[in-house]
Amino acid sequence: MRINKLTLEGFRNYRGQTLEFDPACNVIHGENAQGKTNLLEAMVYLSCGKSPRTRTERELISFDGGEARIIGEIYSREREFITDITLRAGSRRKMTVNGVAAKNASELSETLHTVFFSPEDLFLIREGAAARRRFMDQSLCQLRPRYARALAEYHRLYEHKTRILRDREENPGLLAMLPDFNEGMCRMGAILIHYRAQYCRALDAYAAPAHGDCSGGREKLKLRYETVKTVVDPFAKTEDIAQNLRDHQQSHYHAELASGLCLSGPHKDDFLVEVNGRSARQFCSQGQVRTAALCLKLADREIHRSAVGEYPVMLLDDVLSELDPKRQEYVLNRISGGQVFITCCENDRLDRLQAGRLFHIRSGEVVL
């Protein structure tokens, strides 16, 4: 899939601009605060009706206007689509695909998928497990509706169980409900573990060669899924995993009552990222962290392609800084197979670009 053309009107600092893109590589460069990330943000919005930067639609509408419009001409599933989104201050947004009203944002995803890398994604390597769980969940929810349902149900049960554990001293009768919530969490948790184990295996299989290539063969990336200790085989049948989770629940029963916290379950899952056998979180340099985070996103893109049959559009925001010339060359020229957008500040690196289109952005406009 690809975005052939994008029109922005009154979107952030874009008054009115139409851009036509290369089917493979597009590099957007300019000084700080000119609108490079805004452009990628509009593309993410076209694909899922959400901004990766804000939950407030008003922020997307130009400071001095009351309406923003994003129109994308998209090629996917061997067809042309026009997605047209209008955001209005103080009223509901309007979204159409080929002139037909889209009832919700998920209809936009049927036409366009994007994988977005931003500097915040360095948290994937640097921060605690929550960032990596969010990454797995976001990707799996898009790809597997059964996973999305199980995750929503697991969260619901988790919230209830947390309230039971918290309020049980004032209201001891609540404890009678605990076994039902525990059982539900084991069954839903087993589904989450089943999908996450497979996702991490695929992530590792795709990310490791990308990392090897990008680092010129000097570094070896390894990803390892980590879940509840009693789960001996996360690839086993979900009934077996659920039994392993029950065992863990039981052994933590008293500790959960004493602490008032849910201590057992895949809400604490993680995947370890190692480079050359050492924890990336603790030992990687800035450039290595950026390379590892980028390769996770590239692997996610491959997983989407094998599930959907087409590459999603890859959006790389400010990925080149802190990379050495060889790694920059990899990003600019060797991410093959789908459409890629890369933003960067300095244009001196761009002599390494072998093919594709360059866009110079200044104050929300393309300048020649």
Ligand SMILES: Nc1ncnc2c1ncn2[C@@H]1O[C@H](COP(=O)(O)OP(=O)(O)OP(=O)(O)O)[C@@H](O)[C@H]1O
């Ligand atoms: N709603 C809005 N209306 C008008 N301008 C806006 C709006 N929201 C943000 N801006 C402006 O957009 C600019 C930031 O654009 P963007 O984040 O795309 O920068 P960038 O080119 O990616 O910069 P950097 O290289 O620093 O990351 C800022 O000048 C900001 O004031």
